[in-house]
Amino acid sequence: MTSPSNPAPNPAADDLSGKELGGFRILRRLGSGAMADVYLAEQSSLKRQVALKVLKRHLAADETFVRRFQREAEAAASLVHANIVQIYEVGQIEHTYYIAQEYVQGLNLRQWLDRNGSPDLRLALVVMRQVAAALAKAAQRGIVHRDIKPENIMLTRTGEVKVADFGLARVAGPGNQTHLTEVGMTMGTPIYMSPEQVEGRPLDPRSDIYSLGVTCYQMLAGRPPFSGDTALSVALQHLKRQADPLENHRPDLPAPLCRVVHKMLAKNPEHRIPSAAELLRELHRLHTTHVGDAWPEELPGVDPDACHTTAIAKNEATRQLEDLMKTSSRATVDQPRKGLWIAGGLVSMALGAAIAFATVRETPLLTDTRESRPPFPRQETAARQWYSASLIGTPEAWRSVIQYFPTQSYWVNRAKQQLAMIYLREEDYDRALELFRELASLDEIEGELRAFGLAGESGILTIQGQYEKSAATVERLRPIRDKLDARMRQFLYFAMRRNQAKLGVPTPTEWQKWMEKHFPEAG
Numbered sequence: 405m406t407s408p409s410n411p412a413p414n415p416a417a418d419d420l421s422g423k424e425l426g427g428f429r430i431l432r433r434l435g436s437g438a439m440a441d442v443y444l445a446e447q448s449s450l451k452r453q454v455a456l457k458v459l460k461r462h463l464a465a466d467e468t469f470v471r472r473f474q475r476e477a478e479a480a481a482s483l484v485h486a487n488i489v490q491i492y493e494v495g496q497i498e499h500t501y502y503i504a505q506e507y508v509q510g511l512n513l514r515q516w517l518d519r520n521g522s523p524d525l526r527l528a529l530v531v532m533r534q535v536a537a538a539l540a541k542a543a544q545r546g547i548v549h550r551d552i553k554p555e556n557i558m559l560t561r562t563g564e565v566k567v568a569d570f571g572l573a574r575v576a577g578p579g580n581q582t583h584l585t586e587v588g589m590t591m592g593t594p595i596y597m598s599p600e601q602v603e604g605r606p607l608d609p610r611s612d613i614y615s616l617g618v619t620c621y622q623m624l625a626g627r628p629p630f631s632g633d634t635a636l637s638v639a640l641q642h643l644k645r646q647a648d649p650l651e652n653h654r655p656d657l658p659a660p661l662c663r664v665v666h667k668m669l670a671k672n673p674e675h676r677i678p679s680a681a682e683l684l685r686e687l688h689r690l691h692t693t694h695v696g697d698a699w700p701e702e703l704p705g706v707d708p709d710a711c712h713t714t715a716i717a718k719n720e721a722t723r724q725l726e727d728l729m730k731t732s733s734r735a736t737v738d739q740p741r742k743g744l745w746i747a748g749g750l751v752s753m754a755l756g757a758a759i760a761f762a763t764v765r766e767t768p769l770l771t772d773t774r775e776s777r778p779p780f781p782r783q784e785t786a787a788r789q790w791y792s793a794s795l796i797g798t799p800e801a802w803r804s805v806i807q808y809f810p811t812q813s814y815w816v817n818r819a820k821q822q823l824a825m826i827y828l829r830e831e832d833y834d835r836a837l838e839l840f841r842e843l844a845s846l847d848e849i850e851g852e853l854r855a856f857g858l859a860g861e862s863g864i865l866t867i868q869g870q871y872e873k874s875a876a877t878v879e880r881l882r883p884i885r886d887k888l889d890a891r892m893r894q895f896l897y898f899a900m901r902r903n904q905a906k907l908g909v910p911t912p913t914e915w916q917k918w919m920e921k922h923f924p925e926a927g
Contacts, residue, residue: 512559624665802826803819
């Protein structure tokens, strides 16, 4: 039973939108967590937008939660770094406790992955590097974040990666064991907890290395290393089970990167990469060896030799992430009717991927796609233009890459890929077909995009009833199909079966259940 001094939560009554709090005018609620509500507000004195985190009213009467909330403010305010969300002000008005912090415009990593799919090597290293830089800074101050996960990794519109929400942070060390979390010693998010966090043992910065390893595994593989129906089942896997080899999900990644991720996931902290600074050195070596170009100067981060954390600026290299048609069918195409079913399956796969990676908000298709200059602002480089488009996801955003940087074929082709998916989703088949054919005509170096283009072309021809042309297009996939990912070939087969049975496009959940039933060895 709730006492008058500790009232039950009432989300509608507790909404502060439209009110004034200190020197902040609260505009709207952005979200709500276990401890606090987060609002978009305007700081009247400086005329800037901030994110205002307000401790929930029913928790403000509990001294434990107030102290934990204040501890977050103290921990985060001591961390001044370009890759950590900045704290501007901490305050209390009567029994309302708040933290004013930097308002980050963009997407969190989970949202970005839902929209764009798993990143390629270069972008993955950029994200990992900046998060590691933030953790290195926190470790210098003896601070353990304790809740590293995709939702707490922000990708800004300017290309920075920022770590948010030090709500569970604590200062490590024997003299700082405040025991504020003993009421719920496994606070955090079970999917990302380190084994020692699951068991309620003392934590040090290596716990954050483990959680980042889980996050990186999910970012690269498209799924977390452990999952289950309950928090307990996931927690037990963190304690007992080894993650499936990352190479099984991403054979395109260099083996040393996979080894780094698995070393981050070591059950025993003594066997992990020992620090974020050491992780940064590993990432530097991977970048130099496998990306080839120089460690980007426009992303001045941690000196891999001196390990001094400095400001990390803007994201440099971002690539197209969802090579949708990495695959084709192993089935032999001997006659036009078989080609029809395969093409139908390809359409189902393309549509399924379009649904799975649909934008976070509705993005209506503009009718005029050939205006001389799109309204989307120009960025400094094609890579930045593509990255900005990936955050917005509108047709004009993707067209801006093509129109502003027509000679940058790498980024242009990947913008065309995304634009073709939008047209396909909107059933604008003529424009989609034009782009699919452009991609299908690429040379052998762009084999995955060629497969994507051929699959899309075949599918639209099937929709239009041009079955013989569709089957002929599928034939052009044969020389490259066996080089493509087996998991996606299985998805193609599944899509074909659904298409034949007139069941429609499989949802991601249906696809996962079907895979677990028929291909358990694929994970």
